[in-house]
Amino acid sequence: MERKRESIAVIGAGSWGTALAMVLADNNHEVKLWGHNPEQIKEINEHHINKKYLPDILLPEGITGFASMEEALFGVNTIILAVPTKAIREVIGKISAIRKEPLTVVHVSKGIEPDTLLRISEMIEEEMPANLLASVVVLSGPSHAEEVSLRHPTTVTVSSKNMAAADQVQDLFINNNFRVYTNPDIVGVEIGGALKNIIALAAGITDGLGYGDNAKAALITRGLAEIARLGMKMGASPLTFSGLTGIGDLIVTCTSVHSRNWRAGHLLGKGQNLQEVLDNMGMVVEGVRTTKAAKQLAVKYEVNMPIADALYDVLFNNVNAKDAVDSLMARGKKDEMDDLTNVLDI
Ligand SMILES: NC(=O)C1=CN([C@@H]2O[C@H](COP(=O)(O)OP(=O)(O)OC[C@H]3O[C@@H](n4cnc5c(N)ncnc54)[C@H](OP(=O)(O)O)[C@@H]3O)[C@@H](O)[C@H]2O)C=CC1
Numbered sequence: 255m256e257r258k259r260e261s262i263a264v265i266g267a268g269s270w271g272t273a274l275a276m277v278l279a280d281n282n283h284e285v286k287l288w289g290h291n292p293e294q295i296k297e298i299n300e301h302h303i304n305k306k307y308l309p310d311i312l313l314p315e316g317i318t319g320f321a322s323m324e325e326a327l328f329g330v331n332t333i334i335l336a337v338p339t340k341a342i343r344e345v346i347g348k349i350s351a352i353r354k355e356p357l358t359v360v361h362v363s364k365g366i367e368p369d370t371l372l373r374i375s376e377m378i379e380e381e382m383p384a385n386l387l388a389s390v391v392v393l394s395g396p397s398h399a400e401e402v403s404l405r406h407p408t409t410v411t412v413s414s415k416n417m418a419a420a421d422q423v424q425d426l427f428i429n430n431n432f433r434v435y436t437n438p439d440i441v442g443v444e445i446g447g448a449l450k451n452i453i454a455l456a457a458g459i460t461d462g463l464g465y466g467d468n469a470k471a472a473l474i475t476r477g478l479a480e481i482a483r484l485g486m487k488m489g490a491s492p493l494t495f496s497g498l499t500g501i502g503d504l505i506v507t508c509t510s511v512h513s514r515n516w517r518a519g520h521l522l523g524k525g526q527n528l529q530e531v532l533d534n535m536g537m538v539v540e541g542v543r544t545t546k547a548a549k550q551l552a553v554k555y556e557v558n559m560p561i562a563d564a565l566y567d568v569l570f571n572n573v574n575a576k577d578a579v580d581s582l583m584a585r586g587k588k589d590e591m592d593d594l595t596n597v598l599d600i
């Protein structure tokens with residue numbers, strides 16, 4: 255494929271920002287990787303390694319690290335925003351204070367903001383002055399940074415209210431290891447990506463409790479049902495939940511040892527408390543904060559979300575993990591398609 259070389263800034267030098275910077279560098283783009291830790295940026299520039307996040311990976315020469323946001327943004331029209339959800343507003347604020355020209359913002363984070371209940375593209379639209387924001391695109395799907403950095407086959411989806419911008423982002427990233435699809439359903443893509451982390455925490459918990467594949471299959475399937483119920487009420491297409499950002503991301507996050515959400519859940523299931531777990535992770539566990547948002551969304555949209563509710567009780571109300579599983583199993587009888595058919599009106 256004939257590809258125009260572009261200068262692109264990746265904002266956030268954690269696992270995902272670094273892995274995506276590698277994909278862009280492999281595609282011959284000039285990649286400016288911004289991080290807020292000058293020591294880490296020095297290490298990236300001098301040794302081509304991001305020791306904390308991808309310790310065994312040699313970064314391509316096409317990636318240059320920047321600790322100055324001003325320098326990172328100079329001469330770029332597109333940024334990849336790869337920081338945890340809770341840092342989005344602060345980082346967009348920094349960018350907006352510096353930038354004079356419009357930017358396309360590609361966000362790759364998976365979360366929902368508690369209290370405002372905004373999706374990430376909505377947070378960006380709210381935080382960034384309209385004259386600086388050309389388009390917001392989301393890139394999401396089943397994609398652990400550890401495997402992307404090894405150039406293992408990976409598929410993701412891009413979505414936007416402006417699908418011409420999503421098409422351009424597809425062209426920036428797509429290559430023979432990293433296959434990028436488009437989907438115009440931005441609500442479904444963002445909701446699926448954010449809420450699968452809750453189910454992955456729950457799957458880690460059941461694994462930690464010593465339960466088996468039956469329990470995990472139940473969580474993935476019934477988790478998808480509750481994500482779809484909520485997503486459809488929020489305006490998503492039901493079809494999106496059968497795609498990469500729905501069942502695809504649920505499978506990878508609930509079954510992979512790379513998943514921080516699964517790993518955190520596993521430690522909880524083994525008996526550690528939440529603070530101990532988070533202190534030991536050293537990386538973002540988005541599902542914890544998203545569980546608070548999901549609990550609020552379930553109330554707002556009047557959707558039944560028993561797994562999210564049970565997880566909320568384990569995380570924030572000191573409910574014992576085994577007791578939470580027992581209560582889920584002891585609920586009243588239901589039809590498998592209850593609530594889904596109501597929302598679909600069939
Ligand atoms: N890792 C993965 O495989 C995937 C992750 N994602 C999503 O990408 C997002 C980022 O995750 P990921 O890269 O994995 O997270 P990591 O924990 O690996 O890295 C987070 C990065 O963001 C930086 N950061 C945190 N707070 C701020 C801030 N206020 N200002 C500037 N930088 C900050 C961290 O810096 P410091 O080192 O100083 O803490 C670190 O460099 C999440 O929403 C995640 O769900 C999506 C798909 C795959």
Ligand SMILES: O=C(CO)COP(=O)(O)O
Nearest residue numbers: 395396397398513514515
């Ligand atoms: O979103 C991811 C894979 O698609 C990464 O999941 P974790 O944040 O649980 O590691």
